[in-house]
Amino acid sequence: MSKTIIISNRLPLQINLEDNNLEVTPSVGGLATGLKSFHKDGDSIWIGWSGLTEEEIPENLLEDVKEKARKEDCVAVNLSEEEIEGFYYGFSNRTIWPLFHYFMEYTEADKDHWEIYKSVNKKYAEEVLKHYKEGDHIWVHDYQLLLVPNMIREQQPEAIIGFFNHIPFPSYEVFRTLPWRDEVLKGVLGADLIGFHTYDYERHFLSSVSRILRHQVNFNEITLPERIVKVDSFPMGIDYNKFEDAALNHFKNTAEQRTELQRRLDHHSNETPEAKLILSIDRLDYTKGIANRIRAFEYFLDRHPEFIEKVRLVMLAVPSRSNVPQYQRLKREIDELVGRINGKFSTVSWTPIWYFYRSMPFENLIDLYTSCDIALLTPIRDGMNLVAKEFIATRVNQTGVLILSEMAGAAHEMNEALIINPNNFEQISEALIQAIEMPEEEQKQRNKILQKRLKRYSVEKWANDFMKALDETSQDRDAFKARRISSKVSDEILEKFKNAKNRILFLDYDGTLVNFTDKPEKAKPDQELIDLVHKLNQSENTDVVLISGRDKDTLGSWWQQIPVELISEHGVWMRQKNSEWELSENVNNDWMSAVRPVIETFVDRTPGTFIEDKNYSLAWHYRKADPELGEIRANELSNVLKELISNRGLSVLEGNKVLEIKSSGVNKGKASNKKLVGKDYDFIFAIGDDWTDEYMFEELPEDSFTVKVGMKKTSARYYVEDTLKVRDILKKFAEIS
Ligand SMILES: O=P(O)(O)OC[C@H]1O[C@H](O[C@H]2O[C@H](CO)[C@@H](O)[C@H](O)[C@H]2O)[C@H](O)[C@@H](O)[C@@H]1O
Numbered sequence: 001m002s003k004t005i006i007i008s009n010r011l012p013l014q015i016n017l018e019d020n021n022l023e024v025t026p027s028v029g030g031l032a033t034g035l036k037s038f039h040k041d042g043d044s045i046w047i048g049w050s051g052l053t054e055e056e057i058p059e060n061l062l063e064d065v066k067e068k069a070r071k072e073d074c075v076a077v078n079l080s081e082e083e084i085e086g087f088y089y090g091f092s093n094r095t096i097w098p099l100f101h102y103f104m105e106y107t108e109a110d111k112d113h114w115e116i117y118k119s120v121n122k123k124y125a126e127e128v129l130k131h132y133k134e135g136d137h138i139w140v141h142d143y144q145l146l147l148v149p150n151m152i153r154e155q156q157p158e159a160i161i162g163f164f165n166h167i168p169f170p171s172y173e174v175f176r177t178l179p180w181r182d183e184v185l186k187g188v189l190g191a192d193l194i195g196f197h198t199y200d201y202e203r204h205f206l207s208s209v210s211r212i213l214r215h216q217v218n219f220n221e222i223t224l225p226e227r228i229v230k231v232d233s234f235p236m237g238i239d240y241n242k243f244e245d246a247a248l249n250h251f252k253n254t255a256e257q258r259t260e261l262q263r264r265l266d267h268h269s270n271e272t273p274e275a276k277l278i279l280s281i282d283r284l285d286y287t288k289g290i291a292n293r294i295r296a297f298e299y300f301l302d303r304h305p306e307f308i309e310k311v312r313l314v315m316l317a318v319p320s321r322s323n324v325p326q327y328q329r330l331k332r333e334i335d336e337l338v339g340r341i342n343g344k345f346s347t348v349s350w351t352p353i354w355y356f357y358r359s360m361p362f363e364n365l366i367d368l369y370t371s372c373d374i375a376l377l378t379p380i381r382d383g384m385n386l387v388a389k390e391f392i393a394t395r396v397n398q399t400g401v402l403i404l405s406e407m408a409g410a411a412h413e414m415n416e417a418l419i420i421n422p423n424n425f426e427q428i429s430e431a432l433i434q435a436i437e438m439p440e441e442e443q444k445q446r447n448k449i450l451q452k453r454l455k456r457y458s459v460e461k462w463a464n465d466f467m468k469a470l471d472e473t474s475q476d477r478d479a480f481k482a483r484r485i486s487s488k489v490s491d492e493i494l495e496k497f498k499n500a501k502n503r504i505l506f507l508d509y510d511g512t513l514v515n516f517t518d519k520p521e522k523a524k525p526d527q528e529l530i531d532l533v534h535k536l537n538q539s540e541n542t543d544v545v546l547i548s549g550r551d552k553d554t555l556g557s558w559w560q561q562i563p564v565e566l567i568s569e570h571g572v573w574m575r576q577k578n579s580e581w582e583l584s585e586n587v588n589n590d591w592m593s594a595v596r597p598v599i600e601t602f603v604d605r606t607p608g609t610f611i612e613d614k615n616y617s618l619a620w621h622y623r624k625a626d627p628e629l630g631e632i633r634a635n636e637l638s639n640v641l642k643e644l645i646s647n648r649g650l651s652v653l654e655g656n657k658v659l660e661i662k663s664s665g666v667n668k669g670k671a672s673n674k675k676l677v678g679k680d681y682d683f684i685f686a687i688g689d690d691w692t693d694e695y696m697f698e699e700l701p702e703d704s705f706t707v708k709v710g711m712k713k714t715s716a717r718y719y720v721e722d723t724l725k726v727r728d729i730l731k732k733f734a735e736i737s
């Protein structure tokens with residue numbers, strides 16, 4: 001039976017060593033807490049780090065560590081101190097984490113860290129491969145493991161691999177500063193499906209892929225030579241029922257059952273019944289805006305002294321990544337801030353901030369969530385922020401107000417909260433007043449909507465949606481695979497070729513026989529290609545036609561020595577074997593002088609683009625332009641041109657990064673069919689890579705062997721991955737004939 005393999009840096013359980021005994025506690029942080037319930041209910045194994053370094057685990061306890069993990073369907077990856085230093089504290093949390101959260105000034109570019117990051121990613125990938133069986137779904141998580149998808153793909157090309165990024169993906173302008181940006185993107189692109197919490201992160205990723213790797217991006221699909229990668233947003237939810245039930249039980253607790261923390265909270269609310277409790281919970285992390293929050297709270301008390309003794313900020317900061325200097329500095333800063341503000345405002349019976357620096361067991365979190373009146377969550381950047389969702393889920397009587405930073409992924413789904421900009425103290429201060437004074441009815445109205453949404457889109461739904469989408473990618477892949485020229489299909493085609501009496505081969509040039517280059521004039525045929533075409537062209541009963549959008553002079557000069565048939569400019573000109581060029585009827589070029597200046601204005605405004613002058617057509621190339629700007633301008637130009645050329649017998653052809661204006665009566669479909677007139681071919685083969693070749697695929701007789709190069713949508717019967725594969729097929733034809 002197939003299973004799901006989850007891989008994340010950390011396991012959902014943390015193994016600790018206490019007096020030479022192993023203790024298991026749950027891991028902290030959104031990824032582990034969120035995904036745990038999916039893992040628990042499904043048929044999955046989870047591969048990740050146990051939380052102890054190799055050096056920390058005494059030899060006699062090694063087996064125990066494994067066993068403790070195994071009990072929870074987990075596999076512990078062993079990492080040495082050096083690996084944790086370079087991979088986790090190093091590259092993950094001193095390079096990727098700050099960069100992806102827009103803290104560029106904290107971002108380091110340490111080559112040694114990068115090397116260790118690569119080798120540890122390899123270690124995770126190898127662990128996956130040990131457990132992988134055909135049909136399994138592999139789900140890789142987060143920024144610590146960006147290279148794992150491709151490392152698995154290299155060993156298991158057919159594997160079904162999903163990747164989910166739990167943190168923001170920064171804009172291209174930020175991401176491009178990373179020295180290893182190409183490798184990182186290629187690593188992630190090993191996956192079939194890449195998920196983000198929000199559409200913004202998704203579009204930033206797509207933009208980096210198209211700008212840096214120059215892959216073709218269509219909406220949310222990236223076309224690689226051999227595969228299509230889907231990218232989508234799936235906002236992670238929480239185990240709603242778990243939090244709701246815990247809150248319901250919490251209110252049923254008798255006086256004796258109340259926790260120590262709850263008693264303290266009760267005591268304080270009895271002493272100052274009208275004082276509102278404002279809660280914040282986060283890992284101690286500079287992205288969470290904790291220091292800013294305290295300053296904003298100070299700003300609020302300074303400006304509104306009427307709230308002194310009327311509010312209290314209860315702040316839980318969970319220790320995190322404390323080996324990283326920025327986190328140590330932040331810890332000191334927060335200690336000082338809390339001290340200073342408590343010193344400044346405290347009265348005999350009241351302190352404004354209660355500060356806990358520790359992690360708390362689940363029941364205490366529930367105490368906090370249910371006892372407070374307001375949650376104040378002000379991250380500067382946050383992938384999602386599950387605390388915001390957990391707070392809402394525990395408000396079983398539907399009171400309470402959530403103030404949430406617009407920089408948290410969660411803000412996209414939680415519009416009924418009071419959404420603030422974490423850098424705007426004035427706004428935070430006003431939101432606090434609005435929250436304190438909000439009528440209960442309004443609180444309930446807002447929370448009702450939020451609860452309904454969170455209950456529906458729970459973590460279970462999130463995981464299932466992701467898995468369903470992953471499954472669909474594998475079905476798409478199967479559909480494509482069925483049309484790929486496998487060795488079996490290629491044998492069948494060869495057999496037909498061999499037995500045919502009269503054959504014709506239509507071969508597109510650019511993108512089919514040769515790869516694209518920056519400048520069209522650089523894509524000259526190499527000697528191997530010339531020899532191959534020559535050999536094919538000499539075979540008996542075989543007509544070879546190079547059918548191209550190129551101008552006749554270039555094509556003619558490149559194929560001067562070989563008497564192969566040529567069709568240029570999509571059919572404007574034809575050169576029969578050993579003959580001169582002939583012009584097709586119905587073409588003229590008297591429109592050019594009116595159209596060229598219009599295209600020139602687009603060249604001026606779109607760096608990297610240029611005009612290619614052909615005899616009877618004009619082509620505007622935008623391969624070298626910024627990919628997004630290129631597409632926008634191509635659309636614009638296409639519209640302008642269509643307007644301009646209406647009723648002139650012209651049409652605009654949209655090719656691979658090129659727009660071409662030419663006579664309507666001319667296209668490769670018409671041109672190729674003309675060749676068939678009066679002949680009795682029993683083997684027709686046509687191959688091409690781009691939109692303009694679709695005319696051939698559609699208009700040639702149905703039993704033709706039509707082949708698309710690259711995994712794009714097509715009406716061809718078959719496809720091959722790239723120009724290398726095209727040559728393989730042609731070589732086989734040449735051998736037989
Ligand atoms: O493992 P740690 O280094 O201790 O860090 C804890 C986790 O922090 C990050 O959580 C993110 O995932 C959450 C759920 O998707 C999301 O709500 C939050 O905004 C993110 O910051 C990190 O991504 C995890 O890998 C860590 O385990």
Ligand SMILES: O=c1ccn([C@@H]2O[C@H](COP(=O)(O)OP(=O)(O)O)[C@@H](O)[C@H]2O)c(=O)[nH]1
Pocket residue numbers: 027028029030031033034281282283318358359360361365384385386387388390
């Ligand atoms: O003492 C604590 C404090 C918090 N959490 C959990 O840690 C997670 C924090 O996730 P969030 O997405 O808010 O932020 P992250 O830490 O992942 O960046 C939430 O599920 C909390 O319930 C916890 O397990 N113990």
Ligand SMILES: [Mg+2]
Pocket residue numbers: 508509510511512688689690
């Ligand atoms: Mg082509």
